[in-house]
Amino acid sequence: MSVFNLDNQNKNLDNKIVAGLERLSQVFRILLWEKAKEHSLSPLQIQLLIFIRHHSADKTTVSYLAQEFNFTKPTISDAIKTLEQKQLIQKVTNTSDARSYTINLTAAGKKIVLETENFANPLTTIISKAKDSDKIVLWDNISSLIISLNKLEVISVQRTCFNCKHYSIKNKHHFCNLLDLKLLTQDIRIDCKEFEIA
Ligand code: SF4
Structure with a gap:
């Protein structure tokens, strides 16, 4: 039984709640896209920058980021490569394993975070009034x-x-x-x- 079938949805509160959550999930995508367009970055690249800015180095490996964002390691590696080419991040090679690295933001990367991390503010404003x-x-x-x-x-x-x-x-x-x-x-x-x- 699909919650997107309107007959099922409108006669059942459980289905309406799930459909409502799906609608809310679109909000983040839309708000993030607006920031992404302004900075010629993908939504994932912006999410990575924001996450790296606010988490410790052990959480900035490709493996950890792939798990965190539910993407494959090659997808995360590609996004990291682009961010490096744009000089928004720097890789810090692990001294005991030259193939693995953690990620630091450059000054330009930190500036992008400052300009984008408020993307969820329209939602915060509404919640703050409850x-x-x-x-x-x-x-x-x-x-x-x-x-x-x-x-x-x-x-x-x-x-x-x-x-x-x-x-x-x-x-x-x-x-x-x-x-x-x-x-x-x-x-x-x-x-x-x-x-x-x-
Ligand atoms: S229980 Fe763990 S996650 Fe929760 S506040 Fe304490 S340290 Fe943090």
Whole structure:
């Protein structure tokens, strides 16, 4: 039964929610394309620059980026090659294995990130106007949906509390043992610098 069949969709709330999520997924693609056109880059190249800017060197290998963005390694390598030709990144060769490298942004690459990383702002503006209680319900549902999709292996890398070795349940509450902190719904992270796989 397809959620895109309008008879199925309009008489069933589950189907409408899924169809709505599909509609929302288009928003990021559209907003990113606008930035991509302005800078003569592909949406993937912009996503790579933004990701590299905000993550540690161990997450900037071709293998890691391929997993993160659900692309093949050759596709990521091609995008990296173009970014290097445009002098937006530099490869840093691994001293123990000359075939592998991590990626740094050049000053020009950092400038592109500054000019593009706000691409989701139209959405942020709308969310910021919602009531806090509604945001918490929304975040609870989004974070649960992400972990469920991760368990089904639909989405791969997830640096979220629910996959982290520092996460536990204490007195029926989410708890981070590293930060020694009770985690309320709004504290659950989906991309944490301190994350370590459980
Ligand atoms: S280290 Fe980060 S991801 Fe892990 S439980 Fe603590 S807050 Fe969550």
